[in-house]
Amino acid sequence: MSGYIPINREKRSELLESVGIKLENIFDSIPDDIKLKNIENLNLPMEGMSESEIVEALSELAERNKRVDQYDSYLGAGFYDHYIPAVINHIIGRQEFLTSYTPYQAEMSQGTLQAIFEWQSYICRLTGLDVSNSSMYDGASAAAEALLLACRQTRKEKVWVSEGLNPEYIETIKTYFESGGLEVEIGKLNEQGTSAGTYPEGNDYAAFMIQSPNFFGIVEDQAELVETAHMNKAMAVVSADPISLGLLKKPGDYGVDIACGEAQPLGVPLNFGGPAVGYLAAKNRLLRKMPGRIAGLTKDSEGKQAIVLTIQAREQHIRREKATSNICTNQALLATAATIYLALNGKSGLKEVAEQSAAKAIYLEQALLATGYFEKVYDSPFFREFAIRLKDEINLTTNDLNNKLLEKEIIGGVALDDRIWLLAVTEKKSKEKMDQFVANVVNIILEEGSK
């Protein structure tokens, strides 16, 4: 028996013979000149591994990594190390959720369909918007799809995007737009590190888009975004971190038309950056132009509550090249993980996670400033993450600092350039760890920076 194949070769042959087919003939439709011969010459192991060998091989690779639960890490920049409740893995590990396909047959998929429906509901409640879908690949592709949605709705071909978006998101948006023959204009941030006062004028923009908290952790003014966007007949689009919505006003409160973002902070492991889970939510009038699967409530033939995939006339399997997007497989299981995260935390728990993340980031910034070796890059309120500048007189770069910290089993922040450091902390970070971190930074600067 090979791997997970339950019928061996002898039986396979016997079954085929019983219906008049010879096993050796089943690949006859593949012409001889393209048949793969001599597989032993390929750079592949010929034989498979036992389960115990798989454990050894994979564990060996895993153990070669340095982990953020063993090292003290200050990385964020789009992926955040929040606590993941134990319940999540138990639930999403249930084979009924794990191994099923997209819920095409509603009668045998009510579990998945209700999970999607509740995810959509949570996202609408978090963002203050009317409609959402079953999820997008990640925050970056969700941002690109949000802008494409604005282009479809307004029938315009240009968007303005703030430089305050995560650079990975900006790159992704550019890829989608350049390939689609659409235009992206990137706006510079002001001296406070926000988009205030930087918006363009003109009626040819489909959307103005900002991120809040932005890449530097700074809370952006969504009221101004909405006002200027609407004045210029553009849609207001925001990429918003879901944890921050336990503390900050919802995009919908400001009148934002489309919100999107990365829901990884809601109970999804870092996993070296993926799989991730994007969300997308919009005002009701954008519904028919939305990308992706949407679940809706209905009744069955006996009048009982039932949930189905709906408004499918937008989708590729029906509309083909006229579809609103090509997306079909999305991140449903991780959307379920995020839904469970929100269910377990509730609004009170979410608020506590958000407050602790913000408070700890503020504490760390103050502690670093107090050393005298750093100065503020921007003087604006931030959430969970901040940029800080190593003073010019310090004879070290941020990369030097990171390298030295690594020797002490600390993974420092993102070195945005030689002097600017982007640091993130979540509710998981203790005061003790942060104090040790600052002490280590000071020691390194004292030892190295004055050479």
Place this chain on the structure above:
Amino acid sequence: MIQETPLIFDLPQNADKQNRLIKACDVKKPDFKEYYQEDYAETLPDIPDLAEIQVVRHFTNMSSKNFGVENGPYILGSCTMKYNPKINEDMAALPGFNNTHPLQPSETVQGNLELLYRLEILLNEIFGMDAFTFQPSAGAHGELVGVMMIKAYHQARQDTKRKIMLIPDSAHGTNPASAAMAEFDIREVKSNQHGRVDLDDLKNKLDDTVAGIMLTNPNTLGIFEDEVKEMTDLVHAAGGLCYYDGANANAILMQTRPGDMGFDVVHLNVHKTFSTPHGGGGPGAGPVGVKDILKPFLPTPVVEKKNDQFVLDHDLPQSIGKVRAFTGSFGIYIRTYAYILTYGAEGLKEVSEAAVANANYLLEKLRNHYELPFDVPPMHEFVITGQKQKKENGVKTTDIAKRLIDLGFHPPTVYFPLIVPEAMMIEPTETETEEGLEGLVSAFIQIAKEAKSDPDLLKTSPHHMPIRRPDETLAARKPILKA
């Protein structure tokens, strides 16, 4: 068993409103209202505060209304619903993988990078390509990356008149949808009476405006395009490139390779071919392989080995750019890697053999009970139609599918491919058991008989599920999309 699960928002909220999941705050909280001023939320999102037992029961009850691969045969054609090995889930959950941040210095994630580096070599060998990108998050995402690279290739050669993408009429809807997102115009190529691409029609549609062709092989009818080499030669001679949609790659593992068929770019659905779980609609992953001519256009980053260290290279000047943040769905690739190692080359060859054998066996057992649109030996899946039952008994393919549900099977893909009326696309995969196959045969034959003797039984099916047939028209006409 509980038949109705109330929406989570309707549960009573009686638990203490403290977060028992995280430790108490050990730094001073500032006055957030003063700190954030007008951006501070005076009212919190309307998200219920529930006790853990409420949440766990809620989702456990919901899960009991789902059918998974471990419940029984899941013959959803073109979705390759094979068994998802448990050990691969455990490996993907190793803390050494889980707890790594995407922006860690490369020297701290050598295990991750080596896994991707080795996986790329394995995929190159299995599919006959020269390089793979791990960026795309799903098959359709991979298609988009593929057609973007085809566009970039022609643009780099200043060959700007190539605006047409050729796509057979039997193709998945994602093909034209993806090509349209990269601004291609779609030109459809007809199928012939054998369910294969009509070579003459292809020849007629080739000219110097054609950027490329997107082919699925075996195609969506489960039939191998035996003239594939002629097709890719013709497209290349006309200056176009050839895209292989890997949705059906389970049929060809170690039997033939897209690279050898003449394809320049290929996407895989690792959640189909390499058994990563579908999760009720994702996450999947759609790595894309290319021949050397397209390598400069790959999305960034790519994994490289320099001086015995594995690194991510972000500097490809001609790259199409990124299509998502960071490297890709790493957690999915851990499972992919474990799966390939479990089988090895010989094992993978047996995977395709068993998948194709199972499809052939089922087809022979069903051929006297249902009509075949194309009577051609199938590969890993095949299409039958319910046209006879519809005409003679007034029973639609939907009714047949719904009856299968009551008998304990996940139905085939229905009403696809679009070129076959009342289509049922059946894919048993290599992990189906003998009892599963025989059960399917009995169920299909029973249903064919019931279509004659008791058509109403089929039309009112299913009877034993948590819900009866839902009113889809109502859902679309009066959308209720949130609670």
